[in-house]
Amino acid sequence: MKRYSAIAACMMLVGLLSGGGMAARAEPCQQSSGLDEAYCDADGDLVADLPADPAKWRNPDTLVWAFAPIEDPAVYAQLFRPFTQHLSHCLDRQIVYYPVQSSAAEISAMRAGRLHFAGFSTGPTVEAVNKAGAVPFAGKGENGALRGYHLVAIVRADSPYQTLADLKGKRVAHVSAAS
Template identity: 60%
Template sequence: MPTRPHGTGALAALFAGAMMLAAIPAAAADCPNRGDLDDIFCDSDGDLVADTPTDPGQLRDPSTIVFAYTPVEDPAVYANIFSPFLDYLRECTGRNVVYFNVQSNAAQIEAMRSGRLHVGGFSTGPTGFAVNLAGAVPFAVKGDAEDWQGYNLIMIVRADSAFETLPDLKGARVAHVSPSSNSGNLAPRALFPDEGLTPDVDYEPLFSGKHDQSIMGVNSGDYDAAAVASDVFERMARRGQIDADDFRVIYRSERFPTSSFAYDSRLKPELRDTILACFMDYRYTEDMQREFDGADRFYPVTYQEHWEVVRRVADASGTPFNRTTWERQ
């Protein structure tokens, strides 16, 4: 039977230690509003994300821009997918740009907080922690000229299983992804009880670590069911990693935003504005469009508006995006 991996908790503990060592700027004491942001950040305008520092000594102006994409699946796949975009970003910004392979959400968030990551794509759930703990400012999701791209929480079972509804899974082996995952943990905790299935009461969640590992675990019979993101499931089917006909979807939620693209709030404003303009002017390659369900561009969003449903799910599940929740993981 699958067991819960210890890597996420260990990384969270290391991250918590790094936060304890971080010096709190003198200006933090004068912050008129912080909300859920960590102590080294301020939100004086109330838009729920960290302000750009007013002290020039706190601004970051790196000669090499570091970019990372969420480690939802094989990081090497995304390094190749984003390669043409990074070439474009080098030309557009006039600076060197490198791809940073991150192995976990915790490592990605810690990298931005420490200043080693300047812009990147964060998974839906971890975006909230990146905002509050690392000073990330989400500005885009994948989309097209008409709309932003979303996904659903789905509960999958094998096609040959006897499970037909969520309540049928009481006592079953159900995979969640990781504590910070929206579709893989937070949304199930908030949404499933109204459907007659309560995590930690009707079943003990088994953390797989990644969406693809949950899906493959159902396919192999290690899990009876798994709560995963619909876009990951659909990408794996398109790639031929799974046969969608081997599964059944017994639950589908409302739409959530896909992974956010966010910059470090401490970037020098001139560099930040250049990066934002470069992102918004770019059009995806054919490979990127195939990989990202037909999306062809970065669609502008705000954390305050587009992540409202995600924050609502996190609060309803008792896991708001703050340091206390992070350190419990």
């Protein structure tokens, strides 16, 4: 259970201090990032700033969270039950896991303030930051190292594309449009 302590601390910080969709700024903000106009990035770090007025910060009694959608969301609900219970104990508040059907639903729920923190797949993370005010704070790790993804390009031996550089300027299809 100790491995959850750092995660719980980070999630508490994000859950309690994050402005999210419900605490959007009313005052104008000069910014150059791709954030929705509801959010401000005055410090230029490409993520939404906390509202300047602490009265707009949220501290809900119940925190709702989600993880990237899969075909059968009930699988995650069962898998994350021990984590959800541990986090509830650590934060001394109710924690509710919200199974999402799609990345769009996950982002929409966060923007509307119904979702306080979430695990996003790599593709939708940019959209969650720009449209829902999400602030990334952690990444998956394994054996003390950040876990990542690798792209594998497989071509026929007689293909004109033999290196990744050969793909420059070409269109490449992925499994998902957000990938």
